[in-house]
Amino acid sequence: MKISFIKQLINIVEMSNICEIEITRFFTKIRISKTSLRETNEELISISKKTNRESGKSVKIEEVKKEKKKEKKKEKEDNIHTITSPMVGTFYIAPAPDAPPYIETGDRIKKGDVVCIIEAMKIMNEIESDVSGEVVDVLVTNEEPVEYNQELFIIRKT
Structure with missing residues (x-):
């Protein structure tokens, strides 16, 4: 890539709302990020x-x-635990749209309790708690896409 082309890209990123741009040409790859x-x-x-x-x-x-x-x-406190997503999919806090949520902030849960469902490839996967404790925070909203290892819940162990 020519230097003049790279300078133009830098100007475009600086003057626009674009935060990052990545361009690949043949064997050359360039990434410009402003934040x-x-x-x-x-x-x-x-x-x-x-x-x-x-x-x-x-x-x-x-x-x-x-x-x-x-x-x-x-x-981080020693007694704080984070439940993370074991897969990529869609997060559901309740077993059905009209059903109450599995857990809410302030609820007490036991090891093995179902805390949510993650739908992956049209299969509903129940996610169980791996600790007992109190739900401090629900970090994801219902029907939100989640990534592998994304934090879902913060639990204070008891």
Whole structure:
């Protein structure tokens, strides 16, 4: 790809509502993003500068990312558990449109209780809780498409 073409793409992304664009031509692939990458780089640079001032050593980006992950894990409580989707499909909170939901925020559930249904390829799959506890939050709305390993519920273990 020519530099002038790449510059035009950058201008198009900057001047429009497009957040990201990816173009592939033959064996060349280019991705231009104006939000997520910039924010991530600014965070990494500020953390890197802070760490460099404190220790006087250079810090690799991977190390900064690992530090951020460790901080997030520490913030989570030990007794909080997240139920995630075991498959891609459509989320249903109730067994039928006119039926009450399996669980709601504030409900107490036991290990093995059905918490929702995920429809995949026209098959209704009942999803069971793998812990006992109180439902803190329902993160997905009824009939919403869900991805594999997407967080569905936050449970406070008892």
